[in-house]
Amino acid sequence: MDHYDLVIIGTGSGNSLVTPDFDDKRVAVIESGLFGGTCLNVGCIPTKMFVYAAEVAATIRSASTYGVDAHVDGVRWRDIRDRVFGRIDPISDGGRRYRLESDHTDAYLGRARFVDAHTLEVALNDGGTATVSGDQIVVATGSHPVVPEQVALAGVPFHTSDTVMRIDELPERMVIIGGGYIATEFAHVFSSLGVEVTLVVRGEHFLRHLDGEVSRRFTEVATDSWDVRLRTQVTSLTTAGADRVDVALTDDSVVKDALLLVCTGRAASVDDLDLPAAGVAQHADGRIVVDEHGRTSVPGIWSLGDVSSDYQLKHVANHEARVVAHNLVHPDDLRSYEEAFVPEAVFTHPQIAAVGATQEELDAAGVPYRVKVQEYADVAYGWAMEDRTGFCKVLASPEGRLLGVHIMGHEASIVIQPAIQAMNAGWTAQETATRQMWIHPALTEVLENALLGV
Numbered sequence: 001m002d003h004y005d006l007v008i009i010g011t012g013s014g015n016s017l018v019t020p021d022f023d024d025k026r027v028a029v030i031e032s033g034l035f036g037g038t039c040l041n042v043g044c045i046p047t048k049m050f051v052y053a054a055e056v057a058a059t060i061r062s063a064s065t066y067g068v069d070a071h072v073d074g075v076r077w078r079d080i081r082d083r084v085f086g087r088i089d090p091i092s093d094g095g096r097r098y099r100l101e102s103d104h105t106d107a108y109l110g111r112a113r114f115v116d117a118h119t120l121e122v123a124l125n126d127g128g129t130a131t132v133s134g135d136q137i138v139v140a141t142g143s144h145p146v147v148p149e150q151v152a153l154a155g156v157p158f159h160t161s162d163t164v165m166r167i168d169e170l171p172e173r174m175v176i177i178g179g180g181y182i183a184t185e186f187a188h189v190f191s192s193l194g195v196e197v198t199l200v201v202r203g204e205h206f207l208r209h210l211d212g213e214v215s216r217r218f219t220e221v222a223t224d225s226w227d228v229r230l231r232t233q234v235t236s237l238t239t240a241g242a243d244r245v246d247v248a249l250t251d252d253s254v255v256k257d258a259l260l261l262v263c264t265g266r267a268a269s270v271d272d273l274d275l276p277a278a279g280v281a282q283h284a285d286g287r288i289v290v291d292e293h294g295r296t297s298v299p300g301i302w303s304l305g306d307v308s309s310d311y312q313l314k315h316v317a318n319h320e321a322r323v324v325a326h327n328l329v330h331p332d333d334l335r336s337y338e339e340a341f342v343p344e345a346v347f348t349h350p351q352i353a354a355v356g357a358t359q360e361e362l363d364a365a366g367v368p369y370r371v372k373v374q375e376y377a378d379v380a381y382g383w384a385m386e387d388r389t390g391f392c393k394v395l396a397s398p399e400g401r402l403l404g405v406h407i408m409g410h411e412a413s414i415v416i417q418p419a420i421q422a423m424n425a426g427w428t429a430q431e432t433a434t435r436q437m438w439i440h441p442a443l444t445e446v447l448e449n450a451l452l453g454v
């Protein structure tokens with residue numbers, strides 16, 4: 001058995017824990033899947049590379065609005081795919097090689113399982129077994145797609161976000177189950193690239209965790225753009241070809257010969273870890289319980305990212321990794337997860353970004369507020385773009401303290417950033433609007449005007 005100062009399970013955000021503080025210590029990283037984790041290999045990075053290609057196609061399709069005649073001559077899917085993974089795969093390979101060849105770090109390629117609070121058994125991908133122990137262990141095993149039993153047991157071919165980006169040919173039709181982040185991002189990607197997309201959403205609206213006005217107004221746009229079936233579920237699935245399925249729905253329709261993409265949420269990757277063997281406490285949904293410093297219920301075992309966080313977002317996992325990296329070597333000066341204002345963005349069409357409370361959350365908590373909604377169309381750049389759907393909503397306390405900002409529209413993920421900064425700095429809406437100049441006539445004026453309005 002090899003003993004280490006630090007053992008890290010999972011090379012997503014966990015990989016960044018190997019800071020110079022560990023240069024003279026022994027570190028083991030254990031990884032069962034693609035080196036670099038979800039974000040790099042099957043999450044944020046490839047999806048946004050596909051989103052960018054989709055936006056290029058969508059921009060060309062709408063060009064005539066502005067007097068520029070252009071059309072999409074064709075979509076070379078394999079070239080799009082190979083550009084994405086031709087850039088990503090070498091980074092993942094390089095990361096794995098670096099850890100394998102590094103002097104003070106050992107890499108174990110296999111699946112880790114706790115034997116006790118300091119010992120792990122690794123079922124190596126090459127068939128062997130290794131046992132390692134650590135003074136400190138960090139569990140950063142992330143999350144994985146949840147597939148409803150109805151699909152898993154049907155015996156039909158289906159995809160999740162783990163596989164759909166590597167398909168060989170674009171299908172003519174795609175059925176996407178789910179109405180959350182991944183469903184709406186892939187609907188944008190594949191429809192922009194010419195696939196007929198049907199979205200099967202069991203609820204009334206898309207993205208129901210967002211502010212109600214965003215969720216409602218996005219659902220209206222989505223319903224105009226895609227074949228959207230709200231309040232609908234799958235009744236049966238029948239194999240129609242090598243990678244094709246006939247999907248029967250509760251509205252009595254059947255979508256024939258479609259590629260099936262399941263986007264029904266993600267669950268903490270804990271199943272193989274045998275956390276009870278180490279005594280690590282878990283929430284009812286499987287996530288590992290941690291305190292604000294990233295400590296689990298067992299001294300010496302830490303956790304961060306999707307496997308333990310309240311959020312499944314990379315910028316949160318990165319933040320938590322920075323905190324844990326510090327805490328591992330400064331036991332008398334612990335830092336905390338600071339997650340009061342966690343921003344998020346959905347890279348669908350139109351883009352969506354949010355930070356802070358929704359109007360519904362304020363209502364439910366009985367918190368008094370003022371609200372201002374500013375349309376993109378009513379600021380210069382939105383007007384130039386002939387934007388008809390975008391808006392920015394600011395919620396503030398009666399004294400002007402910023403409580404929540406919600407944006408739907410072009411580059412919402414960028415437009416929102418001054419509000420995130422202001423909320424962290426404790427600036428009021430008035431201070432945020434007037435303490436700085438806002439570039440005219442940039443799109444950020446939509447936020448400036450909403451702040452002045454509120």
Ligand SMILES: Cc1cc2nc3c(=O)[nH]c(=O)nc-3n(C[C@H](O)[C@H](O)[C@H](O)COP(=O)(O)OP(=O)(O)OC[C@H]3O[C@@H](n4cnc5c(N)ncnc54)[C@H](O)[C@@H]3O)c2cc1C
Nearest residue numbers: 010012013032033037038043112141142305306312313314
């Ligand atoms: C399609 C998609 C798009 C996304 N887009 C965005 C986005 O735009 N912005 C954003 O903020 N977030 C996005 N996310 C979420 C983001 O990817 C995750 O929040 C983030 O990657 C979580 O990082 P992590 O370090 O917690 O886990 P991961 O990166 O998942 O790393 C965990 C690693 O642990 C390994 N592992 C698991 N179990 C074991 C075991 N028993 N033994 C050994 N190794 C194990 C896994 O193979 C994996 O490599 C997206 C997610 C998906 C799926």
Ligand SMILES: NC(=O)c1ccc[n+]([C@@H]2O[C@H](COP(=O)([O-])OP(=O)(O)OC[C@H]3O[C@@H](n4cnc5c(N)ncnc54)[C@H](O)[C@@H]3O)[C@@H](O)[C@H]2O)c1
Nearest residue numbers: 148178179180181182183263264265266312313345346347
């Ligand atoms: N841009 C980003 O930051 C980004 C992008 C993609 C993913 N993510 C992260 O990944 C997480 C997972 O994404 P996701 O889209 O899979 O989850 P999600 O929670 O956003 O959406 C899941 C959807 O599936 C539906 N659903 C769940 N079970 C179902 C069932 N049995 N039948 C039919 N519908 C069902 C839900 O009602 C919901 O509409 C997100 O919560 C997010 O944190 C982030």
